[in-house]
Amino acid sequence: MFDGDKRIIDKMQPKLKRILIADPQPASARLFSELMRDIAHSHVWVAGNTERALRIAETCDPQIIVVELGDERVDGLGFTRKLRRSTWTCRKAPVITITGSATAGMILAARDAGVHEFLRKPYSMKDLLRRLEAVTLRDRDWVEGVGYIGPDRRRFNSGDYAGPLKRRTDGSETPYQQKINQALKIVRAAVAASETDPQQAMRAMLAQATTLQSVATDFKMTLAASEFYRHLTKSVNAAGGFTREDAERWAAPMLAFLPKDADDDRKSEAA
Secondary structure (H helix, E strand, O other), X not given: OOHHHHHHHHHXXXXXXXXXXXXXXXXXXXXXXXXXXXXXXXXXXXXXXHHHHHHHHHHHOOOEEEEEOOEOOEOHHHHHHHHHHOOOOOOOOOEEEEEOOOOHHHHHHHHHHOOOEEEEOOOOHHHHHHHHHHHHHOOOOEEEOOOOEEEOHHHOOOOOOOOOOOOOOOOOOOHXXXXXXXXXXXXXXXXXXXXXXXXXXXXXXXXXXXXXXHHOOOHHHHHHHXXXXXXXXXXXXXXXXXXXXXXHHHHHHHHOOOOHHHHHHHHHOOO
């Protein structure tokens, strides 16, 4: 049944060895499990509720996670948000949501929770393979923000999403400029959250400082990002930590590079 896709399946298989399925419906979970064993000889864990799914994710390091939406026994979106904010090895693992009652609002909510792909029931083998190919063979930038943590939502791959682009500037910037502006906006949001959400704010600032050092073409920006990173890492090892005022002072040379119209996007800067 897979002859036509054999080469693609062969490429995907190393990334499909450990699968977590969070689905309270035994028949649905069993079907997905059997398909994954046929496709990649996967080892599959099944969780019938959110708590068990979280325990398995923490201890078993799944490579792909599948969550059911629309059943109160599994909070698929809450699970995804907790996964993304965790320190677990699998926190960046692709998440595919499955539901038989998809709506436009549900698709957008899944995307905004940090989901990679959305799959409607009933689905065909072709549908499943397309989603698996998207999460294993098509790289997407990772966004380490404060309000949002997950794959770049502007590159949402699901064939079910046909909505508008999130930002009015999408399509008018070069890829490098998009990445730089997004990183700067996330830094600004993280600085603002450095006292209310210090752990994630620090993680976000470190990630964006690293990104800016690698993609900035302006030497002054590269230097500012390097200095910002140095201050952050030094504060991690300091007993007293850092304050919001510290973060604002350290970030100021970098944030001077934000476009003048960046204030228009303040509501989405953590994305």
